[in-house]
Amino acid sequence: MTIVHVKDPNGKPYAPTSIERATECASKGRGAILFDSDGRIWLELACAPPPSEPPPKSPPSSWRKKRIIRLRERDGDHCFYCLRLMTHEQMTLEHLLSRRLKASDSLENLVLAHRVCNENAGHLSIAEKVRIREQRLIDLLMNHAPQQRLRVLKELRIPVPTAKKNKSPPKPKKTHHPTAITQGAYLQS
Known part of the structure; x- marks a missing residue:
């Protein structure tokens, strides 16, 4: 992802933004995209943004x-x-x-x-x-052998569904038909 540095007309820096947001801002006439000698991309705002509220205090x-x-x-x-x-x-x-x-x-x-x-x-x-x-996870997984991918996911604490084992159906119980006994099929002669 391309990072675009942001500054106002006085040179005061602001939080960086994405190239998409910088392009949108420039297309609406709210700033200009510039390149410095180090190859960095800058969005120079057309006017200084209004002062914002101070950031919330950090917790103890x-x-x-x-x-x-x-x-x-x-x-x-x-x-x-x-x-x-x-x-x-x-x-x-x-x-x-x-x-x-x-x-x-x-x-x-x-x-x-x-x-x-x-x-x-x-x-x-x-x-x-x-x-x-x-994207980083995809890159990481693509650079590991298939047998190592599960280990990587477990290290990152990413839940992985486990495949269910194929169980063969239970064998039917041997039962004798009630009429077989009454008709003498199991009687020895």
Whole structure:
């Protein structure tokens, strides 16, 4: 995915965006797409956006530690986006729905991610965030032998349906027809 850096006419940087959003903004006359000498893509806004509300205050570190423990129990120690194993120091809390949109800090809205992965995906919608993860998972599975794929999925704590074993139908019980006894079929002479 291509990241487009954003700045206002005064050069003040803003959160990066996707190439699709930058193109849409430029087509509506709200900015221009530029390339710098390092090959980075920039969206220079036509005017500075209105001042936004300050971001919500970060919760206390004890709250953060408890959340990370719960998320590690639920999801394991892999980054939500790149699926690589993280150390405790590398873990950041990623809100699937942004706190700037007044989203909750509940566990249902939180995942663990590397700081860089978190920053690169912070401006994306939930659907775009999930697509990043799905694409990385597909890439990861395609690079492993079929017999290793199940191990990879288990390490990532992704539930895998197990195939049901084909059981042969139960053998019918031997029963004698009631009339066979009365007619003497089983009587020895």
